[in-house]
Amino acid sequence: MWEEKFRLVYRVKPMDLASAGSASSQIKVELQRNGIEEDVVRKVGIICFEAEMNMILYSTGGKLKVEVWPDRIEILAEDDGPGIEDLQKAMEPGYSTAPPWAQDYGFGAGMGFPNMKQNSDVFDVETKPGEGTRIHSVVYRSKDNETP
């Protein structure tokens, strides 16, 4: 009964600042076009944007996948490395390893993970230094569907 409605997949290239945000912008437009609830679109947009930015700034490239289900949106951001050295620290608001040039551009506020977590109903990160990072996030489309 709960069949997946559709999915969107985007390839995110490392250091590609010129097109940064384009995947999340397109995801937002697609979700709006398909009549997904405004509040859900807002949350998914924020999560995707932060995940996309992280991949551009810190990874060697990755994939951003969004699945639309009748009761929820699933977001999966997977990159090919290099992984996060200290995940616990990366989750702390204000902690950042952004290089100076990125900070000059207003990146590296240390709010990427906190923003993603705050807008997710389910949020988990798997990372292995030297390998890669996998972020899984779920946003429920209705409060009734939340599992306690």
Next chain:
Amino acid sequence: MKLHNIVEAIGLKVFNPGVPNYGNIEISGGYASDLLSDVIAGLSKGDIWITIQRHLNIIAVAKLKDAGAILIAKGLEPDKNVIEKATEEGVILLGTNLTTFEAAGKLYNLLKYGEVR
């Protein structure tokens, strides 16, 4: 308050007045920050975002958060490609010689009391 009324009252520059919807944009508030993730967390729909950032990524952030407009402070000017991208995405880019502090003060008074003061 309509964006074009704010532009007139404070005396702001509009970098891309050709955006079709310009005359109809309604502004409800403002947010001042130069950190993109902070803007993503704090800016509300219909806010004017005041910043000294003027690179391409501010367009994506404004679009993502449905900002009413971006106001670039301190007389800084965005590059042509940034203005073009903003126009393409329907994001209004404004400019002022005021500092972020001064611009925010004027916008705050205008929205709260109906005059710049």
